[in-house]
Amino acid sequence: MRGNGGEFGxxxxxxxxxxxxxxxxxxxxxxxxxxxxxxxxxxYEMEVDFGDGGSSRWDLDEMQRDFHAGLIRAREAVRxxxxxxxxxxxxxxxxxGERMFVVASRSTLSLIAPTREQAVVAVERLQAxxxxxxxxxxxxxxxxxxxxxxYGGPTWRTVKVPVPDPGLGLPGDLDLHYGExxxxxxxxxAESLKARASGLTLFRGEPGTxxxxxxxxxxxxxQEGHRFYLLPSGQDAMLSRQDTxxxxxxxxxxxxxxxxxxxxxxxxxxxxxxxxxxDAVSNLLNATDGLMGDFLRVHLVATVxxxxxxxxAACRRPGRMLxxxxxxxxxxxxxxxxxxxxxxxxxxxxxxxxxxxxxHGASKASAEAKVGFA
Numbered sequence: 248m249r250g251n252g253g254e255f256g257x258x259x260x261x262x263x264x265x266x267x268x269x270x271x272x273x274x275x276x277x278x279x280x281x282x283x284x285x286x287x288x289x290x291y292e293m294e295v296d297f298g299d300g301g302s303s304r305w306d307l308d309e310m311q312r313d314f315h316a317g318l319i320r321a322r323e324a325v326r327x328x329x330x331x332x333x334x335x336x337x338x339x340x341x342x343x344g345e346r347m348f349v350v351a352s353r354s355t356l357s358l359i360a361p362t363r364e365q366a367v368v369a370v371e372r373l374q375a376x377x378x379x380x381x382x383x384x385x386x387x388x389x390x391x392x393x394x395x396x397x398y399g400g401p402t403w404r405t406v407k408v409p410v411p412d413p414g415l416g417l418p419g420d421l422d423l424h425y426g427e428x429x430x431x432x433x434x435x436x437a438e439s440l441k442a443r444a445s446g447l448t449l450f451r452g453e454p455g456t457x458x459x460x461x462x463x464x465x466x467x468x469x470q471e472g473h474r475f476y477l478l479p480s481g482q483d484a485m486l487s488r489q490d491t492x493x494x495x496x497x498x499x500x501x502x503x504x505x506x507x508x509x510x511x512x513x514x515x516x517x518x519x520x521x522x523x524x525x526d527a528v529s530n531l532l533n534a535t536d537g538l539m540g541d542f543l544r545v546h547l548v549a550t551v552x553x554x555x556x557x558x559x560a561a562c563r564r565p566g567r568m569l570x571x572x573x574x575x576x577x578x579x580x581x582x583x584x585x586x587x588x589x590x591x592x593x594x595x596x597x598x599x600x601x602x603x604x605x606x607h608g609a610s611k612a613s614a615e616a617k618v619g620f621a
Contacts, residue, residue: 290359293366295374297354304353306377307336317342343369387467389477389509403494408477413463424585424602425461425574436570437469440505444544447567451551452574455603458550461574462509474504495543506545513549517558576601
């Protein structure tokens with residue numbers, strides 16, 4: 248934190264660095280106005296700079312909402328090819344109080360006030376409410392359910408499996424990769440689990456349309472309020488077997504988070520019961536509905552590649568299947584935007600693409616180090 252009295256060079260310089268295009272329009276007159284307000288009057292400037300690679304940043308979106316009445320200029324982050332798609336605020340210039348102005352970007356904030364004391368109090372107030380810290384060590388995990396035969400019978404435990412960051416953390420990323428409304432869908436889905444913890448969610452789509460990556464994003468995004476369990480193939484029965492009751496009681500006792508169990512490629516388990524052993528489907532249905540579901544309070548997310556009509560009708564019953572999300576291919580125009588977002592070159596001249604085709608068909612060797620979709 249730095250401060251000085253009298254001249255406001257850093258303030259003006261920061262305003263120029265945040266500028267460009269729409270931001271500069273009318274900016275000169277605004278700066279001239281604030282200079283006139285301070286003409287022949289004492290003033291103090293204070294600056295907070297986290298640096299581009301800092302572990303902290305300013306929450307400009309919340310700052311804009313709170314100081315909307317004093318807003319002078321705001322610069323939105325947009326994609327050049329889709330200016331109507333806003334991705335949050337990149338820079339702000341607003342009046343915070345009497346003869347007090349603030350100009351801020353994600354990493355830097357400059358404030359001018361009549362006195363040093365007022366500047367210090369104002370900056371401390373802003374830091375207390377609007378600084379967001381990024382933990383470089385932050386990780387997300389699936390809790391893989393494993394069993395072993397000990398003491399004369401099976402015992403159940405969880406193994407923490409790190410989940411790679413899917414790289415969809417920027418505002419607008421999820422809607423870009425999965426279609427408009429994807430961001431809102433995740434929020435509504437998470438909110439619904441507060442009212443009813445059990446139930447079934449189906450993710451349906453061809454291989455490579457991004458179901459697994461969408462799940463990874465949900466783990467990263469919702470980990471503070473949800474614990475995600477991963478059920479390996481063949482372990483579906485443990486959701487409602489009698490010898491697993493103690494396991495789930497322990498999980499409920501030791502963890503107050505909402506519990507979500509994930510089954511990938513679950514077509515065989517959810518197929519009509521006259522085509523396979525019926526106990527697997529019955530186990531799943533019992534875990535997502537009825538008395539067992541009320542006890543376990545585990546929400547099941549199952550991914551499938553087949554059509555919904557190929558699944559057991561009981562799985563699709565309203566009240567049991569609470570959510571269903573379709574994952575499809577995208578038209579070329581949006582595929583080009585996704586490729587451009589990651590600095591990749593779109594291969595081929597086809598009319599539509601899956602996410603896997605965009606990334607694994609990219610011309611850059613570095614594509615493998617970027618987001619992978621499955």
